[in-house]
Amino acid sequence: MRERIKQFDYILIGTILVLCIFGLIMVYTSSYTLGVLDYNDGLHFFKRQLAFLGIGLIVMTVSSFISLKFAGRMSPLLIFLSGILLIMVLTPQFGVERNSSQRWVNLGIVFQPSEIVKIFLVIYFARFYSKRKEHFDSFLYGVLPPLVIFAGIAFLIILQPDLGTTIHLLAICGVIIIFSGVKKLHIIGLAITGAGLAGFLAYIEPYRFRRLTSFIAPFEDLQGSGYQLTSSFVSMASGGLFGAGLGNSVQKLGYLPEAHTDFIMSVIVEELGVIGMAIVIGCYLVILFRGIKIANEASNDYYRLLAIGITFQIIIQAVINLGAMSGLMPITGIPLPFVSYGGTSLVFMMLxxxxxxxxxxxxxxxVNTQAGRTTYR
Structure with missing residues (x-):
């Protein structure tokens, strides 16, 4: 155990803690006015985020020492549990509706099951593909089975409705498949199928299609579908290189919707400028490089794919959020990892x-030949 603790990646740990503390500060400054207006308490969101951060630190510590092999063996049961939770979300007895979406479940505590489903799917996919390398020539036996499971999970999430999380899950699982070593022809076929389905689902639902068109031409409907994105543009344009100063954002005062959640980076740029944005992006790059390093040094294929899956779960979510707030990608409602306000997202991201x-x-x-014993790189 002591040897393992010595081998922990403390650069990764430090970077995650920096993002969490920075996020706590930005939740405070971006939500203070909203807290006063809605709860008569400017610290309302800050105190909740601080509490969730405390829970997240405990969860992160515990998950740093759990048996990953046992988690892998339990992955089919975890997937079954995922399905049960996602079905409960859609029931009137347990489901909780917010902002015209039913994505939360009330089991004494209210949380978003799709966040933990991401982790369960990573564990399941990593274990399955690490065990089937000799069968990768057979699409039916070596590649397809987890995709059937994924389709069922994705269907339940689409019903919430939550296309953004579905696309996020699709990207995470796709990365695991790519790094598992399956045939390139299979990867190309799956990529085309996945992209086609995502496009089809976005097209057939009017509100999703409006989001897509507002991303392409936000200035055509400034008071409607393009309002959120254009407000984000105004916020970022006001920041310049060094920003207006911490706490001095104007757009967070009721002009920028979701300023403390999905669009918190817009407030960061307005208050801390391009420098603030560069620091946050730099932290995600550190997580990316350390995650790849961890995967390359992992002792077996299961651990390697697990590290790849978790790393890209974080990075893809960051890319989706940053792409949405900058107008490079459609708005999906995906929070910025470790930084945006949101208890479920923060706790499960730390898990x-x-x-x-x-x-x-x-x-x-x-093998250390000079010392005559086995050591670890």
Missing amino acids: ASGILINVSGRKKPS
């Missing part, structure tokens, strides 16, 4: 981070 830290302590053994 995923704990698993990545766990893998970092399981490096390939190498």
Whole structure:
């Protein structure tokens, strides 16, 4: 155990903690006015985020020491549990509706099951594809089975409706498949199918199609579908290189919707400028490079795919959020990892981070010939 703790990636741990603390500060400054107006308490969102951060730190610590092999063996049961939770979301007895979407479940505590489903799917996909390498020539036996499971999970999430999370899940699982070593022809076929289905689902639902068109031409409907994105543009344009100063954002005062959640980066740019944005993006790049390093040093294929899945779960979510607030991608409602306000997202993201830290302590053994014993890189 002590040897594993020594091998933990402390650069990764430090970067995650920096993002969490920075996010806590930005939640405070971006939500203070809303807290006063809605709850007569400017610290309302800050205190909740601080509490969730405390829970997240405990969860991250615990998941850094759990048995990953046991988690892999339990992955089919975890997937079954995922299905049950997602079905409960859609029932009137347990489902909770917010902003015209039913994505939350009330089991004494209210949380968003799709966030933990991401982790369960990563574990399941990593274990399955690490065990089927000798069968990759057969699409039916070596590649398809987890995709059937994914289709069922995705269908339940689409019903909430939540296309953004479905696309996020599709991208995460796709990355695991690519790094697993399946045939390129299979990857190309799956990529075309996935892109086609995502486009079809976006096209057939009017509100999704409006989001797509507002992303392409936001200035054509400034007071309607393009309002959120154009407000984000105004916020970012006001920041310049160094920003207006912490706490001095104007757009957060009721002009920019979701200023403390999905569009918190817009407030960061307005208050701290391009420098603030560069620091946040730099932290995500550190997570990306450390995650890839952890995967390359993992002691077996299961751990390697697990590290890849968790790393890209974080990075893809960051890319989707940053792309939406900058107008490079459609708005999906995906929060910025570790930074945006949101208890479910923060706690389960820290759970995923704990698993990545766990893998970092399981490096390939190498023989130290001079000392005559096995050491770890």
